Amino acid sequence: MAANTFGEQFRVTTAGVSHGPGYVAIVDGCPAGLPLSVEDLLPDLERRRPGQSKIVTQRDESDRPEILSGIFEGKTDGTPIGILFRNEDQKSRDYSDIVDKYRPGHADFTFDAKFGFRDHRGGGRSSARETICRVAAGAIAKKILALKNIRIVGYVKQVGPIQAEIPDPTAVTLEQVEANPVRCPVSETATKMIELIEAVRKDRDSIGGICELVAVNVPAGLGEPVFDKLKADLGKALLSLPAVTAFEYGNGFASALLRGSENNDIFVKKNDRIGTSSNRHGGILGGISSGEPIVVRVAIKPTSSLSRNQPTVDKQGEATEILTRGRHDPCLLPRFVPMGEAMIALVLVDHLLRQQTKRIESLD
Numbered sequence: 001m002a003a004n005t006f007g008e009q010f011r012v013t014t015a016g017v018s019h020g021p022g023y024v025a026i027v028d029g030c031p032a033g034l035p036l037s038v039e040d041l042l043p044d045l046e047r048r049r050p051g052q053s054k055i056v057t058q059r060d061e062s063d064r065p066e067i068l069s070g071i072f073e074g075k076t077d078g079t080p081i082g083i084l085f086r087n088e089d090q091k092s093r094d095y096s097d098i099v100d101k102y103r104p105g106h107a108d109f110t111f112d113a114k115f116g117f118r119d120h121r122g123g124g125r126s127s128a129r130e131t132i133c134r135v136a137a138g139a140i141a142k143k144i145l146a147l148k149n150i151r152i153v154g155y156v157k158q159v160g161p162i163q164a165e166i167p168d169p170t171a172v173t174l175e176q177v178e179a180n181p182v183r184c185p186v187s188e189t190a191t192k193m194i195e196l197i198e199a200v201r202k203d204r205d206s207i208g209g210i211c212e213l214v215a216v217n218v219p220a221g222l223g224e225p226v227f228d229k230l231k232a233d234l235g236k237a238l239l240s241l242p243a244v245t246a247f248e249y250g251n252g253f254a255s256a257l258l259r260g261s262e263n264n265d266i267f268v269k270k271n272d273r274i275g276t277s278s279n280r281h282g283g284i285l286g287g288i289s290s291g292e293p294i295v296v297r298v299a300i301k302p303t304s305s306l307s308r309n310q311p312t313v314d315k316q317g318e319a320t321e322i323l324t325r326g327r328h329d330p331c332l333l334p335r336f337v338p339m340g341e342a343m344i345a346l347v348l349v350d351h352l353l354r355q356q357t358k359r360i361e362s363l364d
Contacts, residue, residue: 006237006240006346007029007346007347007350008228008350008354009029009350009353009354010027010028010029010030010141010144010346010349010350010353011026011027011028011029012025012026012027012028012133012134012137012346013025013026013028014026014130014133014134016085016130016133017119017121017124017125017127017130018087018121018123018124018127018129018130019087019119019121019124020087020119021086021087022084022085022086022087023084023085023087023129023130023132023133024082024083024084024085024133025081025082025083025085025132025133025134025136025137026080026081026082026083027070027080027081027083027137027140028080028081029353030070030076030078030081030140030144031076031078031144031353032075032076032077032078033075033076034075034076034140034143034144035074035075035143036067036071036074036075036076036081036140036143037067037071037074038064038065038066038067040139040140040143041065041083041136041139041140042065043139044135044136044138044139044142044338044341044342045063045065045132045135045136045139045338046063047135047178047335047337047338048063048131048132048135048335048338048339049062049063049335050335054181054198055181055182055194055197055198055201055329055330055331055334056181056329056330056334056335062088063085063132064085064086065083065084065085065136066083066084066085066086067081067082067083068082068083068084069081069082070082081140083133083136083137085132085133085136087129097322097323098120098322098324099120100314100315100316101312101313101314101315101320101322102312102313102314102315102322103304103305103310103312103322103324104304104310104312104322105301105304105305106123106126106304106305107123107126108120108123111124111125111126112315126242127242128241128242128243128332130242131241131242131339131342134241134339134342134343134346135338135339135342137342137346138338138341138342138343138344138345138346139342141342141345141346141348141349142341142345144349144352145345145348145349145352148217148219148352149217150215150216150217150218150348150352151215151216151217152213152214152215152341152344152345152348153172153173153174153177153213153214153341154177154183154211154212154213154214154337154338154340154341154344155172155176155177155183155184155185155211155212155337156182156183156184156190156193156209156210156211156333156334156337157184157209157210157211157212157297158209158210159182159184159193159196159197159207159208159209159331159333160196160200160207160208160209162189162192162193162196163189163210164184164185164186164189164190165186165189166185166186166212169212169214169293169295170214170216170293170295172185172214173185177337180194181194181334182194182197182331182333182334183333183334183337193209197330197331198330200330200331201330204306204307204308205302205306205308205330206302206303206304206305206306206328206329206330206331206332207302207330207331208243208245208299208300208301208302208331208332208333209299209300209331209333210297210298210299210300210333211297211298211300211333211336211337211340212295212296212297213238213295213296213297213298213340213341213344214293214294214295215283215293215294215344215348216293216294218283218289218291218293218294218348219289219291220273220288220289220290220291221288221289221355221358222288222289222348222351222352222355223284223287223288223289223351224287224288224351224354225286225287225288226287228287229284229286229287229288230284230287230288230289230294230347230351231249231284231287232287233347233350233351234247234249234294234296234343234344234347235247235249237343237344237346237347238296238298238340238343238344239298240343241298241336241339241340241343243300243301243303243304243332243336244298244299244300244301245299245300245301246298246299247296247297247298247299248296248297248298249282249283249284249294249295249296249297250279250280250281250282250283250284250295251263251280251281251282252282252297255280263280264280265277265278265279265280265281265292266278273291274291275290275291275292276290276292279292279293279295282294282295282296283295289351294344294348296344298340300332300333300336301332302331302332303328303329303330303331303332305324305328306323306324306328307323307324307328308323309321309322309323310322310323
């Protein structure tokens with residue numbers, strides 16, 4: 001299958017399926033000399049891991065990475081970094097009933113249309129378990145970005161109709177996000193979100209929401225003027241994640257309601273740099289970072305796998321019913337946060353490395 005690699009200078013390739021032996025991530029283009037160990041990958045992997053709370057899937061995976069290459073004496077050596085994850089708790093028998101049936105909302109039909117057959121066990125290559133590779137690669141990217149003091153924080157902004165009021169997205173801390181299992185930084189709103197997710201789960205249903213992601217201290221100048229605009233690469237990165245149905249940055253769709261005089265951000269002097277008095281542009285102008293915080297949002301659809309009967313058809317187009325067995329998230333948002341952060345990090349580190357070749361003084 002083509003298109004399993006993401007990035008230009010910092011490239012990530014993933015392989016594996018949800019109910020196979022495991023997953024492999026290859027990270028190529030990481031500069032040599034970066035201190036790196038398994039322990040550096042664990043915090044974000046733990047945030048993505050199934051079974052971490054009662055409001056996520058109860059599949060029991062340790063998600064312990066094995067670094068196979070690219071590290072020597074505790075530092076990256078400039079060669080491809082190979083990371084292996086072994087699947088430990090797959091229950092393929094849960095999917096024996098859907099060999100010839102198409103699950104609503106899933107890629108079953110489209111995989112058959114593309115390849116002529118599919119791995120029906122948990123979605124095969126389209127399973128969200130593939131994101132374990134991205135989160136591991138993103139953890140490496142975050143270590144590089146940290147050298148430039150670039151910080152990325154994601155959080156759950158909305159679940160169903162319940163929305164958190166976040167006056168200043170740049171003030172949200174990781175500690176606030178991790179203070180509750182739904183990963184909403186506003187504790188009162190988080191309690192309401194958890195109650196809603198529990199009610200939905202008991203009703204054998206699911207619910208979606210919105211994740212907001214913020215990157216601060218991103219220098220001005222990252223991104224390319226035409227096809228590789230920073231906003232375009234961020235959109236592709238986040239839309240490539242399972243269950244993402246929409247992407248916006250800055251004011252996003254709200255800018256369609258404004259006049260230009262209302263939507264423009266006025267340039268001002270900020271200490272030793274030029275900035276803007278507001279940030280409706282979300283840190284990106286002309287597809288290039290402006291130096292203001294990058295603020296993006298993605299909509300996450302309700303989990304398609306439901307433990308209730310739904311009408312569908314089989315491969316012959318005959319009407320039937322389907323009940324999806326197995327262990328699934330009633331709401332994908334809590335585990336999505338580290339996935340979204342990882343993709344932001346991969347885009348930013350890739351453009352950071354690309355920018356080093358744009359100006360002669362950066363080569364000194």
